[in-house]
Amino acid sequence: MAKTDNHDAYIAAAPAPFRAMLAQLRAQLSRALPDAKEVMKYDMPGFQIEDTIIAGYAAFSKQCGLYVDPGAIAAHADEIAILKLKATKTGVTFSVSNPITDELVEKLAVSSRGKKGL
Template identity: 80%
Template sequence: MTADHDAYIAAAPEAFRPMLRQLRAGLSRALPDAEEVIMYGMPGFRIGDTIVAGYAAFSKQCGLYVDPGAIAAHADEIASLKLKTTKTGVTFSTSKPITPELVEKLAVSSRGATGR
């Protein structure tokens, strides 16, 4: 499935490609036993039957999607970076990037929340 992630990143807006590559690398480090998949047109990382983390690029921002508990557990750090959140996602852009440390924390927390 690696080629699918490569193709997704290659098709994303050019300004976001370096961030998406970093995001993917951080998720791979945090979830070494996860399988890279594409679900609902979005790249993700699956352990067993559970998607632990996913990411996407849009026209003006990117998003990292994890378990709601992971978002709640790191709400203060997310707020300190002035990033926007939804119940299951954190959005970021080139002007307001997500840190590699936060990516890894969210992925590990999301994995823990799924019980795997």
Template identity: 60%
Template sequence: MSKFADHDAYIAAASETLRPLLLQLRAQLARALSDAEEIIAYDLPGFGFGKSIIAGYAAFTQQRGLYVSKGAISAHAEDIAAAGLKSTKTGVTFSPRKPIPDELVAKLALASRKELGL
């Protein structure tokens, strides 16, 4: 069982300085994946269908991230680098000083959805 009931509970548990950033990312994902459900999986908020996550986000003590499929990251590696952000195999890290641009969030979410066939 998750320790967070929903996205609101996850965001409320984050530090006050990170809440606006998380709210913005949530809204960006909701626009890009307008027919997807808000879900909690692995104690992290995400958007998807049933138990399939298309895109998720998180705020940890030292890192904030947007998590999508591997193919979405590799397909948009140049865009990620051009935005001055760093990526892992399945995520893009960001900060309050350097958030992920809205257009890039949408590109990553839609590419993840396409790769996952959802």
């Protein structure tokens, strides 16, 4: 994807099938982290409190990802597995055919914030 300087431009530049899903993810992260500032770091949209990125998201050609603290992924590994989502140490990937739930987004965001001591 081309470099962008804000969340709106990032979502608009994402592959068309992912735009609505990314907009929903952004809204859910905003609700879960109401005092976080929207930032662009490493060409990826994120939510920052003080100087710490709590959560970020990205779109790729075939999937999207939500990136949080490794402790948040570990704490919710069972739920991630039940939803048949793929997880790495710091992220969960999902697609239009197997989206991430709003409930899991909120849990991961709140957990990530807690793991970072904010």
